[in-house]
Amino acid sequence: MPYIHLIAQLTKRLTHPLPGHRYHSSLKGINSNKTLPVSKEKSFLKPASVLILLFPKDHSIHFYLTKRTDKVKHHKNQISLPGGAIESGESIQDAALRETTEELGVNLDSDAIIGKLTPFNIPVSGYRVHPFIAWCDFIPKVKPDPTEVEQVLIPSLHSLLNDSNIHNEKRQYNGTNYVAPYFQFPEGKVWGATAIILSEFKYILKETK
Template sequence: MSNQYFESFVSELRDRLKEPLPGRTAQIRMAPKPIDENRFRENPMRPARLGGVMILLYPDRGGVHIPLMKRPEYDGAHSGQVSFPGGKLEDVDTDLVDTALRETHEEIGVPKDNVEVLGSLSELFIIASNFKVLPTIGVVRNKPNFIPDPIEVADVLPMPLAALKDPALRKVKEMKFPPYTIQSPYFDIHGEVVWGATAMMLSEFSYVVDEIEAKLQL
């Protein structure tokens, strides 16, 4: 991918994110089956906490990459899972975009001033942790020097954007959460299972990327 194509891609993505998003139509393609609409509904008696994550784009080896991160094992809903940098809205944050920028700096060492914010995808409610999360799309012009937080991050996993289009990397895994058994679509990234909310956000992003790439190839 040439620098000119990368800049054209970024410009088209910035414009596309100002338009209506595919939302649930795209998210649901990577949602665990059977589809449970309760996964998308907040409980009015238990207001959701707010969180922000960052889908950070950077050029590397002729393509576009996104850093995912593997969380360490801990006593919590997302122990050992692969996710985007991100976390809950704190008092120091002006909004959820600021949350995503702050967490990206804290968790993988990318300074917020280095990141150009292009826009956001659709919010997604995560029933397991009772979070409503806004995915922010950002870009840096050079491959970052990732500095993972030793407490919050077990590993940084660079994912080429091309992985979203590779059918061999889209798989399904049976998961048991007694008394329930689900069939969960996931992305196989570096041998890790990228599923749940992260996969659903990636699904919406993939939908948008497909539109942009089709336009740039005209």
Template sequence: MIDTSFHAFTEDLRQRLQRPLPGEAAHRKMASSNRYRMGIKPNERTRRSAVLICFYPYQQSVYLPLILRPQYDGVHAGQMAFPGGRMERFDENLVRTALREAQEEVGIRVSDVKVLGLLTELYIPPSNFFVQPVVGVLPYCPDFYPDPHEVEAVIEVDLETLLDETIVGDSQIEVRGVMVDAPFYQIQGHRVWGATAMMISELLMVMDT
């Protein structure tokens, strides 16, 4: 049986996601210094992708998983992220993309996920992707089975940690040989910055309005 407090959280979040989203106002709070200065726009080669922000109950609290990407020859190597990836031709929509990718990357049973709504689609210039954050819930704490080719580690984060304003910091980060000022969330020894931090910022703003 679902914990009644988790059920209340789920219903409240579902309702909040139906309201107008804060979008760029939330994104700018955690955007790196070069994001808007460079003025890079989507183009005809921009691809679509989606990630799953999936809450679940555990020990009288609410959790969600982040993943640590392994080191590889790519723009997002070694970064913290939500499970997700590119839309394939056989995906009927971006919600399906988010669910499929979460199942492939960390073993979430997608048939058990209840989708609550969407956050604002976000353009990621380094990889030239539009990414759609999909918010869902599981009624239980899942066992994770990370794909070692895609995921170095699964980091389970409780909601209280995300709501703690002291985890927000700012520092210089090297991006493709250029040093940029980047806000971040310090979570379990990892710095969560870039698009993932911008999504978290919007999620927190939605929960606070």
């Protein structure tokens, strides 16, 4: 299989120190204070997990993103990775797998996980997010949950690695203006927490390749 070498190299790279916050900061919104305002009630951050599920398609490696519905609590109508809050008694890895099953209908076991990225905080929504990476050697069949997922998107790693896909736009949060970097994929615009995760993943992929 032509992707075995890349996945093996990626798995090995993920066991070494990660670039972490240096590359998180490159995709964070910027305003005059360098940070966005945070409400006091969100000073305690709840743990959450997300999953980058890699698989082969059309002679390339792709991964799933989801466009969220307007029925979810946070980040309505945004494009994100499958994931969510950790439930009582489960590990952060188990949460990533469970959320992928609930949102996409894709069942994976722990052997599919090849590593994890640097955890980071999302104060505006009150979460500390733990990103995991998984590999499936075939195209997983999806059955998205219509209450959470409006659309399933399938960008390629080629699109992620294309530097011309990074742009900036002006946004506003609670009356504060800021500049938000984002990825412009053919499938849609990805910004915020998901863009921050993908920024670190992109750097690691470039090292691996």
